[in-house]
Amino acid sequence: MRIQLLDPFGVVRLGGRVVRSTASAAEDAAITALDTALRSELASRAVCLLVEGPLGDVAARAAVRSGLIERVAGEMLEAGVAEHVADRVLQGSELDRLVTRVLEDQATERLVAQVLDSRLLDESVKRVLASEELWLVVDEIARSPAVTAAISQQGMGFADQVVEEVGVRTRRADAWLERAARRMLNRTASPATPASGP
Amino acid sequence: MSFAAPQPPGLGEAAPAAGTAPVAVVGYVGLVTRTLAFALDAAVINLVAVLTAAVFGLALSVLSLPSDLEKALVVIGGVVYVLWSIGYFVGFWSTTGQTPGARAFRFRVCSTELGPIKPRRALVRFGAMLLAAIPLFAGFLPIVVDERRRGLHDMIARTVVVDAVDVDVSAAAP
Numbered sequence: 610m611r612i613q614l615l616d617p618f619g620v621v622r623l624g625g626r627v628v629r630s631t632a633s634a635a636e637d638a639a640i641t642a643l644d645t646a647l648r649s650e651l652a653s654r655a656v657c658l659l660v661e662g663p664l665g666d667v668a669a670r671a672a673v674r675s676g677l678i679e680r681v682a683g684e685m686l687e688a689g690v691a692e693h694v695a696d697r698v699l700q701g702s703e704l705d706r707l708v709t710r711v712l713e714d715q716a717t718e719r720l721v722a723q724v725l726d727s728r729l730l731d732e733s734v735k736r737v738l739a740s741e742e743l744w745l746v747v748d749e750i751a752r753s754p755a756v757t758a759a760i761s762q763q764g765m766g767f768a769d770q771v772v773e774e775v776g777v778r779t780r781r782a783d784a785w786l787e788r789a790a791r792r793m794l795n796r797t798a799s800p801a802t803p804a805s806g807p
Numbered sequence: 808m809s810f811a812a813p814q815p816p817g818l819g820e821a822a823p824a825a826g827t828a829p830v831a832v833v834g835y836v837g838l839v840t841r842t843l844a845f846a847l848d849a850a851v852i853n854l855v856a857v858l859t860a861a862v863f864g865l866a867l868s869v870l871s872l873p874s875d876l877e878k879a880l881v882v883i884g885g886v887v888y889v890l891w892s893i894g895y896f897v898g899f900w901s902t903t904g905q906t907p908g909a910r911a912f913r914f915r916v917c918s919t920e921l922g923p924i925k926p927r928r929a930l931v932r933f934g935a936m937l938l939a940a941i942p943l944f945a946g947f948l949p950i951v952v953d954e955r956r957r958g959l960h961d962m963i964a965r966t967v968v969v970d971a972v973d974v975d976v977s978a979a980a981p
Contacts, residue, residue, distance in 0.1 A: 772911055772912075772913070775843075775912070776840070776912055776913050779837075779839050779840035779843055779912060780834075780836070780837065780839075780840055782837075782839040782840075783836065783837025783838060783839045783840055783956075784837065786837065786838060786839055786951055787837060787838075787951045787952070787956075790951040790952055791952065794952065796952065
C-alpha cells in the first residue's frame with residue numbers, strides 16, 4: 610500500500626525487474642565466459658605452469674604446514690567417504706580383475722619366489738617359532754574339545770582296524786586248523802568251517 | 808533281530824521259512840581265536856595280580872612281621888589270586904558274556920540257546936575248563952572237530968562261543 614502511494618505508476622517495480630533480468634543475463638554471460646576460458650588452451654597452460662612451477666610447491670608446502678590435508682582427510686573420514694569408496698571397490702568387479710591380474714602376473718611369481726628364497730622368511734619363521742604366543746595358541750588348539758575328540762576317534766579307529774584284522778586272521782587260522790584236523794581224521798568239513806582261509 | 812537256536816547239522820545254512828522271522832546265521836569261534844583271547848585274559852589277570860602283589864609286598868617290606876605271619880600272608884595271597892582268577896572269568900561270562908580278551912577278539916560265551924549264562928553255569932564252565940586242561944589240554948581238542956566248535960568245558964556247561972557280532976545276549980535273554 611505504501612509502495613503504491615510512493616510509486617503510483619510502478620516505475621520502481623519495473624526498474625527492479627529490469628535490474629534482476631540484467632543481473633541474470635550478466636551472470637549467464639559471466640559463466641559462459643568462464644567456461645570458455647577454462648576450456649581454452651590458455652587455461653590449460655596456466656594450470657600447468659601453476660602446478661609445475663614453484664607456486665605449486667609453495668601451495669603444497671603451505672597445505673601440509675597448515676594441516677589442511679589432515680583436516681580434509683578427517684572431514685572425508687567423518688563423512689564416510691572412505692567407507693563408501695571401500696564398499697564400492699569391494700562390491701565392484703574391478704577388485705576381482707585387479708587381483709586376478711596381480712596373481713597371474715609373472716612379476717608376482719618372481720616376487721613370491723624371491724620372498725621364499727630370502728632370509729627374511731627364514732628369520733620370520735624362526736621368530737614365530739620362538740615366540741611364546743605361538744605355543745600358547747598351539748596349546749590352546751590342542752586342548753580344544755574338537756581336536757581331542759578327533760585324535761581319540763582316530764586312535765579308536767586305528768585300534769578297531771587292528772582288532773578287526775587280527776580277528777579275521779585268527780578266524781582263518783581256526784578254519785585252517787579244523788580243515789587240517791578233519792583231513793587227518795578223514796571227516797567231512799564242518800558247516801562251521803568257512804570255505805575261505807589259508 | 809531274533810535268533811533261532813543253533814542247529815548243528817544245518818549251521819550256516821539257515822534260511823527264513825515263509826512267514827517266519829529271519830534267522831541269523833551264527834558263527835562259532837574256533838580254537839586259535841579262543842586261545843589268543845585266553846592268553847590276553849591271562850595277561851590281564853597276571854598283570855593285576857603282579858601289581859597288587861608288588862604294592863602289598865612293598866607295604867609289608869617296611870613292617871617287620873614274624874616269619875609265620877609272612878607264610879600266612881603268602882597263602883592268603885595265593886587264595887586271593889585263585890579267587891580273582893575265578894571271579895574274573897565267572898564275572899565276565901555271567902554278565903556280558905565277554906572277558907576283555909573275548910571283547911578284543913569279538914566273541915562271547917553264551918548258552919546253547921544263545922542266551923546269557925548264569926553265575927553257576929559260568930562256575931561250572933570254569934571248573935570244566937580246568938578239567939579239560941589237566942590231560943595236556945586234550946579237553947580242548949574237540950573244538951577243532953565239533954560241529955559247534957565246543958570243547959569239553961562247553962559240553963559240560965552247555966555253552967557255545969559265538970561271534971559277538973552275530974548275537975546280542977541281552978536281546979536273546981529269556
